[in-house]
Amino acid sequence: MTQEIEAYLQGGSMTVDAPEDIEEALAYSMSQGWGDGLPIIPPTPQRVERMLAYWDRPWNESAGVFAPRDAQILPVQVAANAVMAGCKPAYFPLVMLIIQAMCEAPFNLRGVQSTTHPCAPLAIFNGPIGRELGINSGHNAFGPGCQANATIGRAVRLAMVNIAGAVPGVGDMATMGAPGKYSFVVAENDACSPWEPLHVERGYDPGVTTVTVVAAEAPFNVNDHFSKDAAGLLKMIAGTIASTGANNWYYESNAVVALSPEHAKTFADAGLTKSQVQQLLFESSTIALGDLSTENIEERFRKRDPARFANAPLDTRLTIVQNPADLIVIVLGGLGKHSMYLPTFGATRAVTRALKLSNGRTADSIEDFRAAKR
Amino acid sequence: MTQISQRGKPAILICSEPFAMLAKGQARIDGVPNLAMVQIDHPLGGMNSAIVHERVEQATPQVLAHLRSMFAL
Numbered sequence: 174m175t176q177e178i179e180a181y182l183q184g185g186s187m188t189v190d191a192p193e194d195i196e197e198a199l200a201y202s203m204s205q206g207w208g209d210g211l212p213i214i215p216p217t218p219q220r221v222e223r224m225l226a227y228w229d230r231p232w233n234e235s236a237g238v239f240a241p242r243d244a245q246i247l248p249v250q251v252a253a254n255a256v257m258a259g260c261k262p263a264y265f266p267l268v269m270l271i272i273q274a275m276c277e278a279p280f281n282l283r284g285v286q287s288t289t290h291p292c293a294p295l296a297i298f299n300g301p302i303g304r305e306l307g308i309n310s311g312h313n314a315f316g317p318g319c320q321a322n323a324t325i326g327r328a329v330r331l332a333m334v335n336i337a338g339a340v341p342g343v344g345d346m347a348t349m350g351a352p353g354k355y356s357f358v359v360a361e362n363d364a365c366s367p368w369e370p371l372h373v374e375r376g377y378d379p380g381v382t383t384v385t386v387v388a389a390e391a392p393f394n395v396n397d398h399f400s401k402d403a404a405g406l407l408k409m410i411a412g413t414i415a416s417t418g419a420n421n422w423y424y425e426s427n428a429v430v431a432l433s434p435e436h437a438k439t440f441a442d443a444g445l446t447k448s449q450v451q452q453l454l455f456e457s458s459t460i461a462l463g464d465l466s467t468e469n470i471e472e473r474f475r476k477r478d479p480a481r482f483a484n485a486p487l488d489t490r491l492t493i494v495q496n497p498a499d500l501i502v503i504v505l506g507g508l509g510k511h512s513m514y515l516p517t518f519g520a521t522r523a524v525t526r527a528l529k530l531s532n533g534r535t536a537d538s539i540e541d542f543r544a545a546k547r
Numbered sequence: 548m549t550q551i552s553q554r555g556k557p558a559i560l561i562c563s564e565p566f567a568m569l570a571k572g573q574a575r576i577d578g579v580p581n582l583a584m585v586q587i588d589h590p591l592g593g594m595n596s597a598i599v600h601e602r603v604e605q606a607t608p609q610v611l612a613h614l615r616s617m618f619a620l
Contacts, residue, residue, distance in 0.1 A: 241569075243576045287569055343568055468593070 178225075178249060179218045181233060191215050207257070207335055209327065209355060216253035224252035227265045229545035230531045236269060237276045240283035242338030246272055251332050258328035263306060263539045264321060267384070268328045270528050271296045271358075274386045275329075279522035285388045286339040289346050290420060292518035293353035294333075295389040295429070296326060297503060299372035300382030302528060302539050303360035310362035312507030315392055326356025351391045359505060365434035366504035367441030374447065375525045381535045382528040387429055387501065388521040390419070392513035397436065403443035406436055407453055413514050414458035414493050417465055420519030423473050425495045427523045429515040430454065431505040436512045447502055455497035463487030549577035558582065559613050561606055563589035583617070585609040 192198050198215050202208040214220065225232045228248050235245040248269065255268050275282050275294055285292055298308050309319035317323065339345040347354075363370040372383040397409040410430060421428050432440070440450050462470055462485055474482040482489070493516075494500050501523060505513075517523075528536050530545050552558040562570045564586050574582040586609070587602045594602075614620065 241573060241576065283573075287573075338572070344572065346566060346569055 175218050175222045178222060178232065181249065182218065202257070206340065207331070209330060209334070211327075211355070213257040214259055216256040220256045221249060221252045224255050224260065224262045224265050225249065226546060227262050227539065227542045228252070228269065229542050236273055239272070239276060239332070239337040241286050241344050242336070244336050244338065246276070246336070250336050251328070254331040254335055255324075255328040258331055259320070259324040260328050261306075261320065261324075264325050264328070266528060266536070266539065266542050267298070267302070267306070267325050268332070270384050270526060271325070271329050271386060272332060274384050274524045274526040277524045277526070280386060280388065280524045281518075281521045282337075284520050285518055286333065286337060287344060287346055288518060288520075289348045290518050291347055291349045291351040291390055292388040292521070293351050293357045294326075294329065295353065295357045295387045295515065296329070296359070297371060297385045297387070298358070298360040298382070299363065299370045299377075299385070300528075301380060302382035302536060305539055308358065308360035310360040310364075310505060314359045314362070314505050314507075315357075315513070322358045323356050326353075326358035329358075330354055330356065353389070353391060357389070361503045362434060362505050365437075367437055368447040368504070371501065371503050372525060377525070377527060380537070383525050384528070385501070385523055385525040387427060387515070387523045388518040389429055389515040390517065392431065392515050395436075395512045395514060396510070397512070398510045400439070403440050403445055406439050407450075407457060410436075410512060410514065411454055411458035414454065415460050417460060419493065419516035421493050421516050422460070422465075422491050424519030425499075426517050426519045426521055427499045427501050428493050428517055429501045429503065431503050431513040431515065433506045433509060433512050434504055435508065435510050437504045448497070451497040451500045451502055454500055454502075455492060455494065458493050459490040461487060462489040462491060549574055549579045549582060552579045552582055553577070557614075557617050559585055559610055561585045561587060561610075563587055563591055565589050583613040585613070 191201050195212060199212045202213050225248060230248065232249045233247055235247055237246045239246045251269060251272065252265060255265050260268065271294065306321050307319065308321045333339045361370050371385055372381065373379055377383050393413060395410050395413045397406055400406040400409060462474065530536055530541060536542060548558045548560045560570060560582055562584065567586050570584060574580060585606050587605045591602055
C-alpha cells in the first residue's frame with residue numbers, strides 16, 4: 174500500500190524532501206505553515222501507512238466535508254496529521270470520529286473555526302475503547318501527561334489547520350484563542366460516577382464507544398472544599414456559572430459542568446440524580462437582565478427578541494441554557510474538590526457520535542478496525 | 548450574504564479590513580468568488596456614534612460604486 178500512497182502523494186505534488194533532522198524538520202514544517210509550534214514527527218509514507226492500518230475503509234475515500242475550506246476529509250491526509258501529532262496508530266479511528274462528529278451540522282464547524290470567540294472542540298469519550306487506549310479521565314484529565322489526550326486532540330487541531338484551513342489570523346480569527354486549541358480530549362470518569370455516563374444519557378448503550386464534541390471555552394474552576402451538603406456545593410457552582418461574559422446568555426446552546434468524583438458524590442449522597450442536579454443548576458445559575466451593560470441589553474435582547482424583552486424589567490432572569498438537559502454534566506478528574514464549568518461558543522450544539530466499523534457495527538475493541546482491514 | 552447573492556439578489560458584504568481575507572476565502576468556497584465587498588477600518592463593534600459615522604463615510608462611496616456597477620448606472 175505504501176507505493177499506492179506514495180504515487181497518490183507524488184501525483185498531487187504532496188511529497189517534499191523534508192529534512193530528517195528533527196529540529197530542521199520542525200523549522201521546515203513551521204516555514205510551510207503546517208505546525209502548531211510544537212515538534213512534529215515527519216509524516217513519511219511508511220508512517221502514514223502504519224496509521225491507516227487502523228482504518229477499515231479505503232485510505233482515499235472521503236469521510237465528509239471539512240469547513241471552513243470545505244475540503245474533503247481524506248483519511249490519508251488526516252493520517253499524515255495524526256503522525257505529525259505523535260498519535261499511536263491505534264488512536265486513528267478516534268481522530269476520525271472526532272472530525273466526523275464536528276462536521277455534523279448542529280456543531281456549526283464553520284462558525285467554530287472562524288469565530289473571534291476562544292472556543293475549541295472539547296472531545297469527551299465514553300465507552301470501552303477510551304479505556305482500552307488509556308484516555309485519561311482521572312487526575313489532571315485536562316492537563317499534560319497522557320499521550321492519548323495530548324496527541325488525539327493535537328491531530329484534530331492540525332487537521333483543522335492543514336486540511337480545513339483554520340490558519341490563525343486567516344481562517345481562524347480567534348481574538349485570544351485558548352490552550353484547548355492545542356488539544357482538548359478527555360474520557361468521562363464513569364468508574365467514579367454515581368450516575369449514568371454521558372453517552373447513556375444521550376441514548377447509547379453503555380458498551381458503545383462514543384465521542385461527544387462541544388465547542389467549549391477554557392475550563393473555569395470551582396473550588397469548594399468546605400460545603401458539606403448539596404445545597405452549599407450547588408450555590409458555589411451556580412455562582413461560577415452566573416457570570417456575564419459567556420456567549421451562552423445570547424444563544425440556545427449547551428454548557429458543560431465537569432464534576433469531580435468527590436463533588437458528584439456530595440450530590441449523590443443527598444439522593445440527587447443527574448437530571449435533578451441539572452435542574453437545580455439550571456434554576457439557580459441565572460443572572461438578571463440588568464447585570465448586563467445597557468448596550469448589551471439593547472442589542473442582544475430588546476432588539477433581537479422584542480416579543481420577550483422589549484419591555485422586560487431589569488430583574489428578568491436569564492438562564493445559561495434553554496433546558497436543564499442542555500447543561501451537560503460529566504464526572505471527571507481525580508481526588509480533590511475542584512469541579513469545572515465550561516461555557517461554549519453559543520452558536521453550536523454538542524454532537525455525540527458512535528465509533529463504528531465500515532460494516533455499521535460498533536467496535537468492541539480498537540483492534541476490530543485492524544482485523545476488519547485484513 | 549453569499550446565499551443572498553446565489554439567489555440572484557444584489558448583495559454587498561461590508562467587513563472590517565482584518566476579516567477581508569476570511570470573507571474572500573469563504574465567498575470563493577461558497578461559489579461566489581466575485582461577491583461585492585466593502586472594506587472599512589476595524590473595529591466597528593462598541594464604537595461611539597462619531598466613529599460609526601466615519602465608518603459610514605468610508606463605506607458609502609464603495610457601496611455606491613458597487614451599485615453603479617451592478618445596475619449600470
